[in-house]
Amino acid sequence: QQQVKQSPQSLIVQKGGISIINCAYENTAFDYFPWYQQFPGKGPALLIAIRPDVSEKKEGRFTISFNKSAKQFSLHIMDSQPGDSATYFCAAVGGRRGGGNKLTFGTGTQLKVEL
């Protein structure tokens, strides 16, 4: 059962453009939503994260928009650069069993930023 749905599967953006990746979740127990960036052959690296008590969080060129009623959240990359070309995963945490924070990941979006 896929609890976090991510789209699109792949995305091509021109340099300087805006990249937008969307995620939707089902489990209302989720209360922490991080985004990870992964380069080929590397481990995921935390990019930015949000909690449902805020509707938007911005860090540099990266912004998360969060819509609690729709159970959706999205990543916006402003002024996209070729160095942003990577796979992006949304994730969700909640229902902490024993205090743990296991991540439920989306299926990933391969972003390519072209010159």
Add this chain to the structure above:
Amino acid sequence: NAGVMQNPRHLVRRRGQEARLRCSPVKGHSHVYWYRQLPEEGLKFMVYLQKENIIDESGMPKERFSAEFPKEGPSILRIQQVVRGDSAAYFCASSPPHTDTQYFGPGTRLTVL
């Protein structure tokens, strides 16, 4: 500051052999998670451990897979009698207690021939 370390980075095994994957968390982190990434797929949770305890193994296959995080030394993910379907990247993540942020290691890429 050393991040999460995993070794080996690449591991090749023949069907039926055992695979042992090691993870050293960030110093001071007492929580360790293992995730598996199959080719062209996202990461799937396998197991969550604290020192000497398995807290949540709801994502672990019922057979052949086991994990430990001893009082001293790295966390170990052990796969017995590997099959081709076990070929994947296995990632370890660690976090300090009472935080949501997890830091991932570079992964071990297991290939089963």
